[in-house]
Amino acid sequence: MSRQSPDLVILGGGCAGLSLAYRLARHQDAPRTLIVDPRNDYTNDRTWCGWPVTAHPFQEDVRARWHDLTLHTDRASTTIESRRYPYEMLEAERFYSRTLAAVEAHPSIERIQAHAVDVEDREDGVTVTLDSGETVRARFGVDTRPHPKPLTSPWLWQDFAGINVQADNLPRHAELMDFRVNDDPQAGIDFLYVLPYAPDQALFEWTRFGRPPTDPGTLEHRLEDYLETRLGPGKWQALRRETGTLPMAPPTRTNGRSMVVTGAYGGAMRAATGYAFHAIQRWADECADALLKGQPPVGARPGRVLPHLDRIFMSTLARHPERAPEFYRGLFEHAPTDSLIRFLSGVPSVRDTLSVMNALPWAPLIGSTLRHALPGQT
Numbered sequence: 179m180s181r182q183s184p185d186l187v188i189l190g191g192g193c194a195g196l197s198l199a200y201r202l203a204r205h206q207d208a209p210r211t212l213i214v215d216p217r218n219d220y221t222n223d224r225t226w227c228g229w230p231v232t233a234h235p236f237q238e239d240v241r242a243r244w245h246d247l248t249l250h251t252d253r254a255s256t257t258i259e260s261r262r263y264p265y266e267m268l269e270a271e272r273f274y275s276r277t278l279a280a281v282e283a284h285p286s287i288e289r290i291q292a293h294a295v296d297v298e299d300r301e302d303g304v305t306v307t308l309d310s311g312e313t314v315r316a317r318f319g320v321d322t323r324p325h326p327k328p329l330t331s332p333w334l335w336q337d338f339a340g341i342n343v344q345a346d347n348l349p350r351h352a353e354l355m356d357f358r359v360n361d362d363p364q365a366g367i368d369f370l371y372v373l374p375y376a377p378d379q380a381l382f383e384w385t386r387f388g389r390p391p392t393d394p395g396t397l398e399h400r401l402e403d404y405l406e407t408r409l410g411p412g413k414w415q416a417l418r419r420e421t422g423t424l425p426m427a428p429p430t431r432t433n434g435r436s437m438v439v440t441g442a443y444g445g446a447m448r449a450a451t452g453y454a455f456h457a458i459q460r461w462a463d464e465c466a467d468a469l470l471k472g473q474p475p476v477g478a479r480p481g482r483v484l485p486h487l488d489r490i491f492m493s494t495l496a497r498h499p500e501r502a503p504e505f506y507r508g509l510f511e512h513a514p515t516d517s518l519i520r521f522l523s524g525v526p527s528v529r530d531t532l533s534v535m536n537a538l539p540w541a542p543l544i545g546s547t548l549r550h551a552l553p554g555q556t
């Protein structure tokens with residue numbers, strides 16, 4: 179069975195797929211678009227945080243913003259402040275309801291519940307086979323499907339477990355990285371992330387960078403133990419939970435002939451940080467602009483320089499996990515804050531990059547750079 183050919187097929191209606199569809203849905207003359215995703219319900223399954231270095235259309239959905247962020251290590255604590263780029267938090271349910279409503283209201287955009295199981299990608303178009311056996315032919319495609327693969331050195335998994343907590347004695351300041359929980363660096367680089375967004379509510383997240391991946395359930399137990407100690411036995415209540423496993427690694431696929439790739443596994447996620455939401459928004463602007471002009475879609479663009487720097491940084495972390503807390507503290511303390519934020523967000527100027535590099539300890543970085551330059555080394 180084959181349905182009428184759309185101009186565009188989007189594989190995956192998650193953050194990237196719906197971000198693109200939302201922009202198209204704001205135009206009456208949007209290309210005829212089909213979104214393919216097996217999900218039957220969209221729940222509040224994740225919280226997106228990051229810095230809005232570039233504008234995005236979901237400002238009204240931002241739940242909270244913080245100008246000050248603190249980092250703790252065993253040796254010291256340091257706080258950065260940015261008036262220009264407050265750290266922001268969006269809850270997925272608001273994003274889903276806004277984007278799905280726009281998509282459903284548009285006459286040329288359709289969403290179907292199915293798995294894409296095969297893609298034939300030719301110069302003149304794409305043919306997608308669905309798990310129902312149906313095929314969809316479209317002039318162009320955008321593939322946002324997750325595509326996990328085993329990671330090799332120096333890349334690491336980022337595993338995390340988060341709990342939205344209600345309690346009376348919550349911290350009042352946002353803590354971006356608290357490495358004081360990092361008791362076994364050889365098992366993984368652990369830190370805690372705390373975002374108080376109401377007087378009696380905060381998101382706590384236990385995060386680990388490591389390889390092989392850790393079952394996030396293990397981290398959830400550690401987080402619960404931590405909350406019992408920090409807030410007091412039985413003195414807190416879990417309002418919501420989330421877990422995730424993200425590859426801190428280069429994309430696992432590349433653009434094809436008529437199908438481009440994007441999303442967390444397609445080059446939109448910064449390998450050294452795991453941040454993807456704001457990069458996806460920048461990509462969606464660019465891709466929608468191209469499509470609305472009648473041009474082919476564009477894939478995520480990780481850039482040329484940053485992937486090399488990420489490899490060197492990840493290689494340094496993998497070789498010196500015990501020094502990770504002080505690497506990050508050095509960055510917080512010595513890099514100009516707005517430069518650091520633009521760098522972490524994937525949109526640094528040359529000057530930003532140089533000032534961030536300058537804030538890192540040179541000796542281990544040079545070691546990693548040399549190893550990276552030599553064939554067969556990581």
Ligand SMILES: Cc1cc2nc3c(=O)[nH]c(=O)nc-3n(C[C@H](O)[C@H](O)[C@H](O)COP(=O)(O)OP(=O)(O)OC[C@H]3O[C@@H](n4cnc5c(N)ncnc54)[C@H](O)[C@@H]3O)c2cc1C
Binds near residue numbers: 189293294
């Ligand atoms: C719990 C959690 C918290 C996160 N927090 C942050 C954060 O704070 N800041 C940040 O920048 N990033 C964060 N991320 C990382 C990243 O922003 C998200 O993973 C984001 O959702 C990535 O968007 P995506 O479209 O690539 O993937 P998704 O949003 O996961 O969408 C992929 C879609 O593909 C669909 N799909 C799967 N298989 C198929 C198939 N065969 N055919 C068709 N569709 C298919 C899935 O159902 C899904 O809807 C977080 C991730 C998680 C999991």
